Each structure stands twice: as C-alpha cells, then as structure tokens.
Amino acid sequence: MSTTTLENLAGDLASGTVRLVDLTHTLDPDFPVIILPPEFGQCARFRMEEVSAYDHRGPAWKWHNLTLNEHTGTHFDAPAHWVSGRDLPNNTVDEIPAEVFIGPVVVIDCSAGAAADDDFELTPAVIAAHEAKHGEIPPDAWVLMRTDWSTRRGAAYLNMQEDGPHSPGPTPEAIRFLIDQRNIRGFGTETVGTDAGQGAHYTPPYPAHFYLHGAGKYGLQCLCNLDQLPPTGAILIAPPLKIRNGTGSPLRVMALVP
Amino acid sequence: MSRRFTYEGVVLVAPYSEPYVRYSHQSAHWWIARALRGTLAAAGLNKDEVDGFCASSFSLMPDTAVGLTQHLGLCLRWLDHIPMGGASGVVAIRRAARAVQAGDANVVACVAGDTNHIDSFRRLLGGFSRFASDAAFPYGGGGPNMSFALLTDHYMRTFGATREDFGKICVAQRNNALHAPAALMKKPLSLEDYLGARMIADPIALFDCVMPCAGGEAFLVMREDRAIALGLPFARIAGAIERHNAHASDPIQTRGGWSMDVDDLYDQAQTGPEGIDVMQTYDDYPVISMMQFEDLGFCAKGEGPEFVRRHDLTIGGDFPHNTSGGQLSGGQAGAAGGYIGLTEAIRQVTDTAEGTQVAGARRALFSGFGMINYDRGLCTGAVILEGARP
Amino acid sequence: MSVPPPPKKNPLERTRAPQLPPQTRSRAALGLSVAAAEGRFALQHCAECGTVQYPPRDACVSCLSHDLRWRDTDPKGKVLAQTTVRISATVYFRERGDWRVGMVQLDAGPSVVCHLHKDTPPDAPVRLINRLDRAGQSVLIALPHDSPYSLKDDPQLQTMTSAPRHRRILITDGRNPNAPALARALIKAGAASVFVGEAETWLPSPQRAALEDMDGVSLLPLDVTDTRSVKTLAAELGGKTDILINNARFMRPGGVLARGDTTFAAQEMEVNYLGLMRLAQAFGPAMCGRTAGGDNSAVAWVNILSVYALSNDPAYGCYAASHAAARSLTQNMRADFAGAGLRVMNAYVGPTDDAWHDPLPPPKVAAGALARSIVGGLEDGLEDVFCGDVAQDFITRYRENPDITEREMTALGGNQ
DSSP: HHHHHHHHHHHHHTSSSEEEEOOOOOOOSOOOOHHHHHHOOOOOOOEEEEEEEETTTEEEEEEEEEEOTTSSSEEEGGGGSSSGGGTTHHHTTTTTTTTGGGGEEEEEEEEHHHOOOOOOOOOEEEEEHHHHOOOOOOOOOOEEOOOGGGGGTTHHHHHHEETEOOOOOEEEHHHHHHHTTOOOOOESSSSSSSTTGGGGGGGSSSHHHHHHHHOOOEEEEEOGGGGGGGSEEEEEEOOOOOOOOOOEEOOOEEEEEE | OOOOOTTEEEEEEEEEEEEESSOSSOHHHHHHHHHHHHHHHHOOOOOGOOOOOOOSSSSSSTTOOOHHHHHHHHSEEEEEEEEOOOOGHHHHHHHHHHHHHSSSSSEEEEEEEEEOTHHHHHHHOOOOOOHHHTTTTTTTOOOHHHHHHHHHHHHHHHOOOOOHHHHHHHHHHHHHHHTTTTTTOOOOOOHHHHHHHHEEEETTTTGSSBOOEEEEEEEEEEEEEHHHTTTTOOOEEEEEEESSSTTOSSSSSSTTTTHEEEHHHHHHHHHGGOOEEEOOOOOOSHHHHHHHHOOOOOOOTHHHHHHHHHOOOOOTTSSOOOOOHHHHHHBBBGGGGGGGHHHHHHHHHTTTGGOOOTTTTOOOEEEEEEESSSSSSSEEEEEEEEOOOO | OOOOOOOOTTSSSOOOOOOOOOOOOOHHHHHHHHHHHOOOOOOETTTTTOEEEOOOOOSSTTOOOEEEEEOOOOEEEEEEEEEEEEEEEHHHHHHOOOEEEEEEEEEEEEEEEEEOOOOTTOOOEEEEEEETTSSOEHHHEEHHHHSSOOGGSSGGGGGGOOOOOOEEEEOOTTTTTTTTHHHHHHHHOOOEEEEEEEEEOSSSSSSSHHHHSSSSSSEEEEETHHHHHHHHHHHGGGOOOOOEEEOOOOOOOOOHHHHOOHHHHHHHHIIIHHHHHHHHHHHHHHTTTTSTTSSSOOOOOEEEEEGTTSSSSSGGHHHHHHHHHHHHHHHHHHHHHHHTTTEEEEESSSSSSSGGGGGGOOOBOHHHHHHHHHHHHHTTTTTTTEEEEHHHHHHHHHHHHHHHHHHHHHTTTTTT
C-alpha cells in the first residue's frame, strides 16, 4: 500500500500533478534579522567568508565559512527557544522526532488585511472565517499565516519605526485557540518572527512564542511563496539541521502541493 | 705642546695615477690593484718588497684594507685603512711616514681608488653617514651639492664673493687640465660657459660640481736612503697637519680646521705662504678652495674673493693652483679625490709633471678636506712637500 | 587659497609609481619621528648638562652623558643659508622639481638643515616645525616666524600633509553618530566629495537625513562585517578614495566578568578589528597603488581608536581589548602602507558623547571636536592625534609611565 502511495507520488511529482513549492528565502547578508534593544545580545547576520577559491589557499576547491544564528533567515523555532518551553522533553532540534518535519499544512490568508494594516492581527474571528470557508483545521497540522509580507524588501520588511517594528501577527487569543482547540503542530509566518512586530505589547509579550513553545509546538518564520499554497491539502516539509541542543535552525522549507 | 718630531729621513716616491673613466663595471679592488701595480712599476719594486699598506676607498664594501691583503696577495707588517675621503691623502702620509720613521715598515704603499657604477654614487649618498641619512639627505636628496650650496650661499652673502670669483677658479683649472693628458674634462671652458651653465643647487651650477668617476692613485713612502739607492726622484715632507671636527660651534662652516694648525704647519716647514711655489687644494667645490687660500694664510678670512681676483691660478700664473685640473676638471674618483692633488704635488716638486709642470717648483702645499658628515666637512689636513733629486 | 584645485587625471597617462623620499634613519633619529607623528618640535636635551643637540646622537655632545631626553624645544631661529635643489639624486625629489632647502640656526643652539617655506628669505626669522614626510619620517620645516602660515600654503610643503582639500573621502559608517559632523568638517575643509558607507539599509538610520541633506555627500551601502559588501564598494570606489576614515564601531560596556560571554566581544572584534582588516585588504592595495599622483592621489587612512587601546579601561574592558587588537593592526598597516607613502593616522579618543557613555561624567568628546581633530591632523600630516581632554590626559600619564598607568586603570577601577 505505502509502496503504491510513494510510487504514485513519484509519478505525480514527475508529471507535475504534485508540485514542489520552495518556501525559503535565500540566505543573504542583507536579509533582515530580528532586532532587539541594543543592550541585549543580537541575532548574528548571515556572513560568508571565502576559505579558498581555486587559488593559493586551496588550488582545486572553493568553500566558505559561514556565520549565522539559529534564527537567521528562513528558520525553525524549537520549544527550547522560549523560556516557556525550556523544561519540556525533546525540546531541541536534535531531539525532536523526525516525523514532525513533514505533515499537513493549512494556510490562513490574511494578505488583504495585512495589505491594509501593517499591524494586522490574526484573531479567533479571522480563524473562524477561514474555517467557515475551508473547514475546520485538523489536529496536528502546520498552520501558516499568509500575509504576502515576504514580497517586502529592505526597510519595509522589518518596518522599524520609532516605537519598534510594525508587522502582522497573531493575538494571544488566536494562538491559544489554535493550541487549545485545534492542537496544531506548529505555526508559521512570512515575517521575521511568529509574533507581530508590536508583539511585545501583548499580555503575555510575544504570545506566539510564549504559548506555542510552552505547549511543545514549533515555529517557522521568514517563509515566502505562501500565495502558491492552497488553504488546505498541501504537505509541508521542514527539517531543521540536527544541532546539539539547538533552539532552532535555518532550513529549506518546501511544500508538496496537489 | 711637547716638541714634535720632524718627518726627516722619510720620502714620497713613485706617484701613479690610473687614468679615470666616467663609469666602470670594475670593482674598487680592481682600481686599487691597478694603482698599486702602477706605483710599484714606477719604483721598480716587486710587491713582496712592500711591508706596509694604506688604503682608502668608498666602494670597497664589504671589504676594508684587510680584505685587500688577501685579495692582492700582500704580506704586511703594517696596515691602515683611512676612511677620511678628501683628507685621506694627507692623513696617509702622516701615518705612513711615522711608520717608516719608526721602523715599523720599510716600504708603505699608499693607495686610494674607487669604482663608479651607473647607480653607485646615488647609493653612496643615501648611506654616506648616519647624520647625513638622518638629517641632510632627506632634504631634497641633493647630497654634497646641497650641502655646499648652503655653505656657498652663506659665504657669498657674508664675504661678497661672486659667481665670477668661483668661475675664475674653475676656468683656470680647466685651462690646466688641457695640459693634463689624463684629465676627464678637456673641453675648453670660458667664464661665460661657467656663468651660463644650468643651476644644480643655487648658487652651485654645473661647473661648480665635480664629476663622479672611477680611478685610482698611489705612491710609496720609504726611507730617503732607499729612494736614493733606487735612483728615484723623491719629495720630502717639510710639514704636515691634520684636524678633525674643528670649530664645532660655528653655526655654519666658513673656515676649516687648517686655521687652527696653519702656524704649526709653516713652523715645521720653516717657511710661510710666500715660500709655496705651487698649491693643490681639495676642490670638490670652488668655495672650499677659496677657504683653503684663507685658512692656509694666503689671505685673511673673507679676502678669498679678492685674492682670486688678483691672481692668475693657471700653471703659468703667479699662483699656480690645481695644476692637473684638480677634481673639477679631472673628475672625482671617490677617495682618490683625496690623492689627486698629492700625486700631482709629488710630480711638481720632483720636476716630473711634464705638461703641467710649473717651472722651478720646489715647494708644494697640498691640502685635503673630507667628509661632509652632516652640514660641514669634518677632516682637514695639509702637507708641505719639498722636492729633491738623488 | 594659494593652491588651485587639481585638474582631473588624464586617463591616457600612466598612474605614477609611488616613490618615497629617503627613509633611512638611525634609531636615535626615530625619536624625532615619534614627535613628528604628533606634530611636536622636540630635540634631544641632555639631562645632565642641559645641552640641546641636533642631529640626534647617542651621547651628549658636550658631556658624553647618555641621559638624553626628547623635549619640546623653542622652534625659533633664523635662516643662515638657502638653496634650491634642482637636480636631486632621488627619484622622489626629481619628480617634484625644484626644492627649497636651508640651514637655520636655532635660538636653542644647533644649526639644522631643513625644508624652507617659500616665504623664508635669508636672515629671516623663522619657526621650525617637525613633520612626517611621505616616507613617514621626521623632517624639519622652516615657516615664516609669524603664524598663520601653514604647510598647505606652499605647494612644495603641501606634499607632506594629508589635507582633505580637493580629496575624495570615504567615511565608513554612516550610522555612527559622529558621521554627520565628520562629513560636515571635511566638506568645510574643501573635500571634493565625501562618500559615507551605511550598513543594514533595512534599518532606519538617525543620521541618514542629515547626511543626505549635505552637498557633496553621498551614501553608499557598506557593512564592514561583510567581506562581500566591503569588496563591492572597494571595486566601485577603491580607485578614487584619497582618504579613508574608518569610524565603524561596535561597543558595549562591560569587562570580562560583567559580560559573561563572548557574543558582544565577537561583534566588537568583527567590526573594530576584522572590519578594519577587511577594509585594509579591500581598499589598501588600490590606495597604495595611487599615492604618487600629486593632487589626484591617495594620501591617508584614518582610524578612530579608543585611547584605552593603549591600556585597558575595565568598565569597557572588552571593547578596549578589541581596540588594542585594532591598534596593533594599524601598526601592521603602517608597515604595509609605508612603501607607498600612504599615511595611517590614528585619532585616539576618550569617552565619546553618545548613548553608550551616558553613565560617565564629562568631559566627553563631542562629534564636532573629533571632526576638528581629524581634519587638523590630516592638514598637519600627523600620524597620532589625541582628541579631547581625557585622551590628552591619558597619553600624558601613559608616556610618563605606562606601567603605573595600567595600575591606575585597573587597581583603582579605571574611569569609574
């Protein structure tokens, strides 16, 4: 049976009946990272130093040393990333069961709202509207918040103002709903974090991070191409690097789309 | 001062000048060997009969006189290396004469020679002395032209010397050089040519400067009885002085160390300036020759210009000076510049100068001046030679 | 303005190979270059008999004492003799044409051979200054006795300076609060154009508006922590950067124990040390290749360093350590750039007037004062500038005894 399923999948991939969509931004030194007040430690930018390039430093080969944070670029958040998840079992990327990294995905389209309001909030009402149209979110699914924010470039991406960044995200209530009522596997966004730019001002601050990781759920951020995914029916593939005690990892995120 | 010994019984013989060339691919060793061979040939001696050796050279590095002993196969019981540039000739005489007098050596060969590669003069300037590289060469990189330009500028404004006065010295020497077959510069020079030449470092113009070249000079020092036995014409040393770093507190050089010792010199020789038949000064620039006229008693300080105006400095003149053309017309072969007037002086008083011979020259004054260590020449010396025939 | 703006370089002419004036100096004479690096006229004074001597020696010319001290000396004197060197033995001076040189008798005693300003006739009263020539070695220069004469009035002596006038200048960090004041001062000093690098243009910069408003100033992307970014800008600008001013800085307070980790220290090293190295590797070769073109040439590289690079201030201990590394690198750069005659000027500052030094009491270095020091140092062709009261006080104490200074800084809790 499963052999048949995979054979079918292979055939569908080859024929284009099933498409593979890349949801990943290119790792680039200029890609924004989350900015914290300067007295806190900062997220390392992606940096690449040439070690050799077919030259006196190595005649036949070219390679680079990389510098980056676990949370640089398109990346995965493990429960250990947040204080609320620090005591959970299997809370780091090396210990998370591999089955988690592939599974069904639901996309909630907030693009119209985000286009109108930089601080657009994903609320229980928005979720309810989505479910009314596309059906209830199944348990253990990835839920992605589509905002088309990934099309923004440069300063518009963080959208940093005097009072901090402004970008869309979920309210505490919405996140609680997804966890408590839908038992999702994880939550993903196109912005630099799973929380809204102004997420520090919710109670609790950064509710997506706080509640998701406290409940052993996962995060994905800096995703792109969510407009190419259906509201339901796609399969997400998101395996982070296997880093000892890692709280997250840059990764290649892809989706199988029917 | 305690009573000093005379130089009695010691003589100079066999003056030899290896003809100069502008540039040479040979080494200083080669030029010194040529000059040594020349003086030995003139004396009819084998080099094994030389037991004392005295060398001066700027381009011998990394060797000194020590290296030359093995290089030239000399077995010696007396050896000296005199790095005093234009004063080397006078100092060599004083050292060698005392060695022979004391019996430390029988025959001392005194040799000065240098080569001149295409770029060697520039490199010599850059590393000439510590003070020069610290405090003179970085200022325009003019080398001695710059240093003597400053001295000349100051001398002219202080004592009223004109370019014509210096020109007269240079023109007279060129006239003399026309009679010297070995002189490098034998194109006649007029005062107009001199005055019209391009400036090198004001007020020093082209014909105030010597031309660096390669060459060698040598002579032998021995007992008078030996010279007589060999049948060689010889010159006696009537008096000799040297002085280093004189007048250190003068803010700029207007006089040399001769002025401290001039009376001593004439006392030794029991004569005065009036007894001098021919004079060979160190002439790297004409202002220095003028200072020697003053400091060696031919006129008072500051009267050099007037002295030059009143005298004819050519071979046939009333004050024959630098009769072979000196360095200004003969070329400056490094340390041999400290010998060029000396070999000529020996020839003059031994009546062997041929084309440049001053008629009846019996007593010659030869003076040396060397080493612009920083802003002035530090080494001065002078010797009075008297000729005699066996 | 006695020196007219330079014509643009004829692109058909070969860029002149760098030449230097004679650079050999004795160890003793290097004492003079040390003073020249800061623009001080100092000569050797005998501690035993008081004799002032020149050229530098290893013993007192009067009493043979070896106790010789470099002391600031009365620079007045008069011109004893002058010349114009028209034929030089060195290629450097040949290229530059007629060169005035003189002999000056100092009121303090010695006579010195020196460069002469054009307005110093024989017998004229003059004052001597001690400056670095393009070989980075001390030379003495006679200026007319009455100030305000300066090196930039004289086309010959101007070559000793790194004056910003007519130069194209790169300031590496437009985010640094000092950037607008620096750019303004350079434009005022006659810079032809000022390029300002800006990292992370995806973040707002509080300085951007002010910089964009200035005539002659343009902003370009540059992040000294990103090799590719540095190389890209160097490819674009390296061939016309006459002066590079590296004001990129990452600083956080705290010493080893206060920090508890190496995260900030790594960033400090990335910006303050490796950033400087990246800039030097990317811009250095192109700048060194065009130091001989007269007005159209690279003249100087400026680093802004904490004076605590010399001796650690524990309150900012890790930051100071990164600057100690950077300072060491500037010594390496001086050696590497020396052959081209590209001057490396270090401007040392104490606490600067910005958010990271808020808790400290005054005095602090305001951006305008720093900019004035840098422009002044460039115009004087200096190598070391100590900007502000704290840096001045520090270097005085440090020179007197670096070991005592270290103990003052550490045992007594430094600046706190």
